[in-house]
Amino acid sequence: MPLIDMPLERLKQYNGVNPCPSDFDLFWDEALEEMKAVDPQLQLIPSEFQAASADCFDLYFTGVRGARIHAKYLRPKNVSEPHPAVIQFHGYSGNSGEWWDKLSYVSLGYSVIAMDCRGQGGESEDTGGVKGNTLRGHIIRGLDSGPNDLLFRHIFLDTAQLAGIVMQLPEVDADRVGAMGGSQGGGLTLACAALEPRIKRLAPVYPFLCDYKRVWDMDLAVAAYDELKTYFRQFDPLHEREDAIFETLGYIDVQYLTKRIQGEVLMGVGLVDTVCPPSTQFAAYNKITSEKRLAIYPDFGHEGLPGFSDRTMSFLSGL
Template sequence: MPLIDMPLEKLHTYQGRNPRPEDFDTYWARALTEMRSVDPAVELVPSSFTVPVADCFDLYFTGVRGARVHAKYVRPKNVTEPHPAILQFHGYTGNAGDWTDKLAYASLGYSVVAMDCRGQGGDSEDVGGVKGTTHKGHIIRGLDDHPDNLLFRHIFLDTAQLASIVMNFPEVDENRVGVMGGSQGGALTIACAALEPSIKRLAPLYPFLSDYKRVWEMDLAAGAYEELKTYFRSFDPQHLREDEIFTNLGYIDIQFLANRIRGEVLMAVGLMDQICPPSTQFAAYNKITAPKRLEIYPDFGHEHLPGFADKITSFMLGL
């Protein structure tokens, strides 16, 4: 088959190139302690969008550093017993999408929650307050500050906090919660299930935010990863700080969170993906020790993968 990355047999054993910070576990323990100290002040506001089969709400909560985070919450009508819930995360720069996107799962008796990432295309706040450049994207936001101020740290924590909020809704069965998303949403799916290991099932599609150094070495720091190249060109043109920079990016590298996952995993990868190279996705997948299955699409890139949405639905019906 044509290749843009390593042969498939090597992908199955690849363990990643980006350095893992020595204090990675301490870093995330400290982050979770901060998250748990925040009063989320959850607010549900009925939406003007109404349908016969579900109740729709704008959900707001306070995340770390005081940001008000927004999500769309769709709850099936006339379901009296605690039922499963699905959390959905969107692609880079996007938003939670239309209400209609959530109705398929609601029609199956599932509540659905779709989060707007702070500072991107939805209604969640970006409270700022970071030192250094913010040019070109969120991966590098906070890279010139203390690692605790990396923006994706806060976004990862938002996913876990939202999961905890949803699990505590009286209408939701806390033991039957699934998570899904593609690209950035795939990365957040992995981060959410790692930081809230009670997540029962997760379906990441070609996850972003993995193995940054590999992306750069493949000369694919373009498109979604363009900010890596832009950062080096502007702030470290001779790569004198290369080790330091990639190590700091390691705090928000999903491959190092993957081994915390306890839920069952269904993941898909396109072997012609030049946005999120296959090896970077395998670096995360290969570290998952929970039950897992990988669907491989040899001729597809970072695009619609035929049939995978149906596979996710069948998978989530097992909640």
């Protein structure tokens, strides 16, 4: 089979190379306390798009640092009992997508919530206030201000806060909430379930935001990870701070969050993925201690994985 990374047997044992900060768990415990202290000021506004089978809303809440976060929320009509919900996360620089493609899960009797990541292609705010490059690059945004100002810290917290909000909706059964997404959405699915461990089932696909140093060592700081190269070229051309930089990025390395996941995991991975290298994905997967299984596509990269959407729906239909 094609090989751009380690052989499969080594991938199954791989444990990551990006340094993990010694206070990683304390960092995230304190971040969650900050999140819990925020008044979300929840708003549900009927959307212009409506469907015969669903009530559709623009959902807004206030996240950490005062940002207003937007999500699309669809709930099935004429369902009186509390029912399951699925939270969807989008790819890097994208948005929550269109309304129509969420109706398949509504047809199962599920509510669907799709979040716009702050500062990306949707309506959510990026309240800024950091030093360094803000032209592009959310991985490196806030890096020069310290780990508490990393943008992905805030985005990870947004995912957990949204999950908690969804679980408090009277029409949703808080014990039957799932999460899904690909690439950045896959990384955020893992982060969400780690920071809100009541997520019952999660289906990430080729998760982004894992094992940054491994990406660098493979010379794959291109495409989605190109900003790593941009940062070094602009702010540390002699790599005098390389170790410290990767340790700071360790605070937002999803692989070190996944040990917190309690829900059941179905993950899809392509073994010739040059955008999110397979080893980085396995670094996250191998640390999951809850029930889990992989769908491995030997000949596929960062692209549609045949049949995985159907597998995901079948998996989440067990919520």
